[in-house]
Amino acid sequence: AQKITQTQPGMFVQEKEAVTLDCTYDTSDPSYGLFWYKQPSSGEMIFLIYQGSYDQQNATEGRYSLNFQKARKSANLVISASQLGDSAMYFCAMSLINTGNQFYFGTGTSLTVIP
Amino acid sequence: NAGVTQTPKFQVLKTGQSMTLQCAQDMNHNSMYWYRQDPGMGLRLIYYSASEGTTDKGEVPNGYNVSRLNKREFSLRLESAAPSQTSVYFCASSQRSRIEAFFGQGTRLTVV
Numbered sequence: 354a355q356k357i358t359q360t361q362p363g364m365f366v367q368e369k370e371a372v373t374l375d376c377t378y379d380t381s382d383p384s385y386g387l388f389w390y391k392q393p394s395s396g397e398m399i400f401l402i403y404q405g406s407y408d409q410q411n412a413t414e415g416r417y418s419l420n421f422q423k424a425r426k427s428a429n430l431v432i433s434a435s436q437l438g439d440s441a442m443y444f445c446a447m448s449l450i451n452t453g454n455q456f457y458f459g460t461g462t463s464l465t466v467i468p
Numbered sequence: 469n470a471g472v473t474q475t476p477k478f479q480v481l482k483t484g485q486s487m488t489l490q491c492a493q494d495m496n497h498n499s500m501y502w503y504r505q506d507p508g509m510g511l512r513l514i515y516y517s518a519s520e521g522t523t524d525k526g527e528v529p530n531g532y533n534v535s536r537l538n539k540r541e542f543s544l545r546l547e548s549a550a551p552s553q554t555s556v557y558f559c560a561s562s563q564r565s566r567i568e569a570f571f572g573q574g575t576r577l578t579v580v
Contacts, residue, residue: 386567396574397571400568455516456569457513458510460508
């Protein structure tokens, strides 16, 4: 069975510091995509970053980077220079090409940025 | 840019009542999904439709039915609502699994 694990229910970070949110995944499918979404208190799901299983380089999008370690099946999100507006829930997700484009989500990490 | 539109945004039902959650996307996406979000559980897939005319069960399909009316629309029906179905429901769509899924604003459903 496909699975996404986020082991940090809550995290705190000082403003302007970097923070790493952990995500591990489990699949036997060789072709998959890994995603991070942000959900602020307003409730919408905001796409942050994508990493394909065949991508050689780690994905980056502005202050977000994805630390992809394929052998360890981890896809950690690194947020640099944290801002107060980064306080939100963060979800790691995986999609599988060979199973009808299903997306699987982790249970999320609540990030609080402290001024 | 409408993206994914869900209706209604809020709903209160009595146990045993039925209702349909509507979802439409204007991005010409093939795949559409229904998720429920509960505290501490993340998003769990209820049903998905990989293409027009097909639907498949996800992790938590019991108590729900879906219809992929056309490429744009994917509805979720609760035939006999139960308090355990109190949740926030999200509809999403994607073109293929290497591209992100786009989400609607969510429907907050309370069953009393």
